[in-house]
Amino acid sequence: MGILLGGISALAMGGLYWIIHLPASLFMGGDIEGFEQLSTIERFFFPIISTLLLIIMTFIVSPSAQKVGVVFVIERLNNHQGNLPFVNSIVQFFAAAICLAGGLSIGKEGPAVHIGATFGSFLARKAKLPVTSVEVLVACGIAGAISALFQTPLAGVLFALEVVLLEYRLSYILPVLLASVAASLMSGWLLGELVLFSFANIDLPNFSFNVYFACVLLALVIVLFSFSFYRIQKALWLFSHWHFAVRFACVGLITACLGGLFPEVLGSGFDSLSILLDGGTLLTPLFIILLLKLLLTGLCIGLGIPGGMIGPTFLIGGLAGVQVALLVDTGIPFNIAIPLFALIGMSAMMAATFQAPLTALIAIIEITNRSEIMLPAMMVIGLSCLIIRVVFQQQSLFAERLHYMGLESQLSSSVRFLRHHSIDKISAPILLIERYSSVEQVQDLRSTMVDYVAVKHSNDQFKVVRRNQLLKEFETLALGPQSWITERDGEILLDLERMVDFQTIQIVAIPDSLETMLKWFNEHQIEHALIQLPKTKQLEVVEKSKLYHSLLSR
Structure with a gap:
């Protein structure tokens, strides 16, 4: 080119x-x-x-x-x-x-x-x-x-x-x-x-x-x-x-x-x-x-x-x-x-x-x-x-x-850092799971390294929760039967959305830089967003707090 x-x-x-x-x-x-x-x-x-x-x-x-x-x-x-x-x-x-x-x-x-x-x-x-x-x-x-x-x-x-x-x-x-x-x-x-x-x-x-x-x-x-x-x-x-x-x-x-x-x-x-x-x-x-x-x-x-x-x-x-x-x-x-x-x-x-x-x-x-x-x-x-x-x-x-003219001739170091780094610097993979899951499926979360678990809510929205929060609530099962246990087709399942409060999160188009992502966060007053990688279709979560952390620790 x-x-x-x-x-x-x-x-x-x-x-x-x-x-x-x-x-x-x-x-x-x-x-x-x-x-x-x-x-x-x-x-x-x-x-x-x-x-x-x-x-x-x-x-x-x-x-x-x-x-x-x-x-x-x-x-x-x-x-x-x-x-x-x-x-x-x-x-x-x-x-x-x-x-x-x-x-x-x-x-x-x-x-x-x-x-x-x-x-x-x-x-x-x-x-x-x-x-x-x-x-x-x-x-x-x-x-x-x-x-x-x-x-x-x-x-x-x-x-x-x-x-x-x-x-x-x-x-x-x-x-x-x-x-x-x-x-x-x-x-x-x-x-x-x-x-x-x-x-x-x-x-x-x-x-x-x-x-x-x-x-x-x-x-x-x-x-x-x-x-x-x-x-x-x-x-x-x-x-x-x-x-x-x-x-x-x-x-x-x-x-x-x-x-x-x-x-x-x-x-x-x-x-x-x-x-x-x-x-x-x-x-x-x-x-x-x-x-x-x-x-x-x-x-x-x-x-x-x-x-x-x-x-x-x-x-x-x-x-x-x-x-x-x-x-x-x-x-x-x-x-x-x-x-x-x-x-x-x-x-x-x-x-x-x-x-x-x-x-x-x-x-x-x-x-x-x-x-x-x-x-x-x-x-x-x-x-x-x-x-x-x-x-x-x-x-x-x-x-x-x-x-x-009231304009800056050179970008600040913070803006230049955000502009020159892509979203993969702060995005983290997320594990997609069914709302109604078995006990074994939830137990398997202990062996994963992801921070977030998501269930599909609609075509372009998902509900997410931190893995540790979900596992902590799951441990109360040892105290006795819980209200979020349900039965479907003769199988005992766990209603994850009743087990813990999920947060609705939206899928956004992959931004061209961290600067664009930060502008989107500030415009919509949202702390989290999901992106979907074009090749693998893997869902990843982007946190506003992690974006600020990367900016301060550069």
Whole structure:
């Protein structure tokens, strides 16, 4: 299933690339980042038309289908056991394609995560898998989509576990790894080799004091931009009660005005970074592009445009790294310092913004196929993540958004324990016996190890009693004849229901986890329930008290 999900996710990402490239092939000579080739009027109308189409599409779909993105995926994983509606992913696919083709300052990663996760959820529901398997397949879809998008299989695995699921589980690794590999291979077959940047000139320098100073300065700059990126979005979340048409129109108008003046801020903006890495110069000062890109991306995401943030954070971090390399005399030739600090800035900005240090480090190494930057990148990533987390008390941007909405970004340890264990952890076999039983049949109960004895009451209900309680009452037979002794067809039998008080208990469908069982107990205010194993048809009893005991003693 993991391999299948990897292939499906790659096909979806291939379709997304095709739709985005369609207007580029018509107006920009096939260059998806070629907004500089357009006239000022064309650059103005691209975002306007894009947001207009987005508003029309959003008017058509229902409000429930408008919920999209990574935050929505995490919320559904935590509160709805990974049940992701398929229609939302369709809305996400076309909304993202419209926005990306129109030059809005968003990335492809948010849509990729949502679409891949939905494929995993859909397949798990069709196969009627337990909750733990749903999470595994959702992670497979996410890893496959990220891997296909950037052709970075290991970063796809780490992103799914570190950013979305927020935990590493050994049982997840193998299927998620296979899904990521399958997606990367399929992406290479569909799209060819994706080369975002060329870093042929980079060499590991001798680290002098100036280089270390520049790395520390870059970490502080990354912290500043990451914190500003979050604060811009948080300020705009206050306007989430505005009608979506007003919010989208504001984004379109502001992007159109800025894009008409500064074409470098339209789209992902990776072409600007590529020009700098090749030793070229930009028409607009670097610092202005950096600030405008930060503001525009924060505006788009903060006002609810359905897009990702990883691509823009890569660009912002890369431009910040170039700016530091130009300002600080590191003693390294510019043709080495600029790509080196651009790479470090890209990885550090992603790591600080999403609190995903391993994902950011591996992603940048896989994108460039260069491992020389690992040590300085780890240094800057570690410093920036530490300062953001400890000094500014800022978590992942996705977690901050969920907290703002009044939701938890991560399940408690108790809920996760209940969700990851099936009912057989606490269920116990039960012995089915006739209501009218012989003395020998009741005596045989002494040699059994079951805790409960049951008699059938109706088609879906049984009456149960503890074995020890039944045997204790049976021992009173030695004192003389009892009222529960009866005769049928010349045979002396014991009426068990008259002998002891049985409790009526209901058979329930086997729940997919202990969490579901606990919710059922609390909803029906019942302390016991019966389940019937599908293969052996064996009845087993489930006690609420035993469920709590397993939770406390884990």
